[in-house]
Amino acid sequence: MTSRFSFILSRFSNPSRPSFLYLTPIKPASLGFNPHVYLSPQQNRYANGYGGGSPTPGQVGGLPGQPEESGDGDAAERTKNQASDWRPTLIKMVESAATTMVSLFVLGLAGYGYHRYYKYLVLQKVQNAFKPGDPVLELAALEGAPLDNDDEHWIRLKEQQKIDAIVDGSDRGHYHLLIGEKGTGKSSMLLAAMQKVDGEGVSMFEAHADPEIFRIRLGKALDYEFHEDYIGSLFSIRGPRDTTALLDIERAFNKLEKIALQRRKEIGKPLVLIINSTHLLRDDDNGRDLIELIQQRAEQWAASNLVTIVLNSDDYWVYERLKQYATRMQVLPVLDLPRGQAISALIMYRARYYEEEPKTEILEQVYERIGGRLSFLNQVARSKDMLHTCDKICRAEKTWFLNNCWILGEEMDDDVMDQQKYASAAMVLAKALVDQEKEQGSKYDPETGRILPQIPLHKAREIMTRADFIKDYDHNNIFTIDAQAMVRADSVPMLNAFREICSEEGFDEHLQATLGRISAIESLGRTREIVAKDLIENIYQIQGKPDRGDGLRVSIKAKSDNEKG
Helix, strand or coil, X not given: CXXXXXXXXXXXXXXXXXXEEEEEECCHHHHCCCHHHCCCHHHHHHHHCHHHCCCCCCCCCXXXXXXXXXXXXXXXXXXXXXXXXXXXXXXXXXXXXXXXXXXXXXXXXXXXXXXXXXXXXXXXXXXXXXXXXXXXXXXXXXXXXXXXXXXXCCCCCCCHHHHHHHHCCCCCCCEEEEECCCCCCHHHHHHHHHHHCCCCCEXXXXXXXXXXXXXXXXXXXXXXXXXXXXXXXXXXXXXXXXXXXXXXXXXXXXXXXXXXXXXXXXXXXXXXXXXXXXXXXXXXXXXXXXXXXXXXXXXXXXXHCCEEXXXXXXXXXXXXXXXXXXXCEEXXXXXXXXXXXXXXXXXXXXXXXXXXXXXXXXXXXXXXXXXXXXXXXXXXXXXXXXXXXXXXXXXXXXXXXXXXXXXXXXXXXXXXXXXXXXXXXXXXXHHHHHHHHHHHCCEEECCCEEECCEEEHHHHHHHHCCCCHHHHHHHCCCEEECCCCEEEECCHHHHHHHHHHHCCCCHHHHHHHHHHHHHHHHHHHHCCCCCCCCCCCEEEEECCCHHHCCCXXXXXXXXCHHHHC
């Protein structure tokens, strides 16, 4: 039922009186609910008197037999009821406010606690990255590198002792640059030194041209996630990940510095961070900024004996870049093996794995063809026919040089002029090295072996008439530049390729024809043609710029009859 009372509608008809309606109230008890719950005190008085008949018209106040309440009492009761109505609301407001404050406090406390725990966990993970054992050593073992402590490496380099002192932390106060040609054994020596200390206090990773990939590899080496696993956003705490790769690398170095400070207090030795293949960084703004950041940290950490940074590079431009601001840098050039050491290593290897002792004549021929390059010696020592493998290596080097730098001659198209400038400059420099070897004779030392002809860097640029190509030649392993800024062939097989190419019949003429064609194309680009029509017989003056002389005088005369005939 939606209404408080139900009424019975009755209609009486009287012929002498007009029709009207009577509303007869029904007792509430017959409807099954108590009206006193829903009615005000004044309405309850009428509800209680429903059984005694309906009130007469004009009746005001209570029913007969009931005392009439005064108006002041009703007002007091209403005031009391109103006063009691806002107390529950106030209590609920206080409870809600307290609940909100406690929730915010708990949330803030949990967020702060997580933030402190995360920072502690980050430092703990970075510290664990320098404990014994390193993923680089595990990968090298999977690839078959000879890293067992009880098995000496079949190649001993004089630089190994220096690198051992750097890696175990006894050589401190400097940061180091290992520079040398590809395949001379720089990475192998670093891995061998790490194996001797079981990777304790050492971390190593490979560089990359992309700063983002460099950042990821640095994070993997240091076990640092760059806040990528940070969930502080659940507590409305913004993480610092939204940034560039260079800033992330700076943050990683900050964490490394904290761990290095703890290690210096506990052990007294610096950490060692090895960055391999630094030459893969691009020589652009991003690459130079990254090298500058690394060098700044290396200088600072070397002065405080916190971290020793070791940079391994195949290209000269890294040294050129670092030399501008270097005060504590030491350069360690890694060259080919000397003759005696290379031949001894071949004899030892063949005796260990093939149980044979090769003839001295064969060993001399092997050294004459491939020199003391460690990567070439490794290939030859593992093959059954060593001389055949030497010839294969020489052919591969010659093919690489011709594919990158062969000249096209006088008939070349002008569209390939830029590439032919690069190729012809390389051929000119190769011919200069071969000519120098012919003039001075082949230098051969019984102890160190063959001494390759070399030219100072500034002279090489003068010979090529270009200063920018030599960096690409060094990167492509055609020529190499050592720490003393001397240019020579990248390897003995490459020098052999230079000799074969320059000694071919007609090579000098072919090279001169190519250079002449390049000059002709450049001359055409600098030439301007002037066409004058309908000029009468006279003398004309062609005036150029004031700083280019008096110009050109052109005399036009009519042809005589004899000349016309």
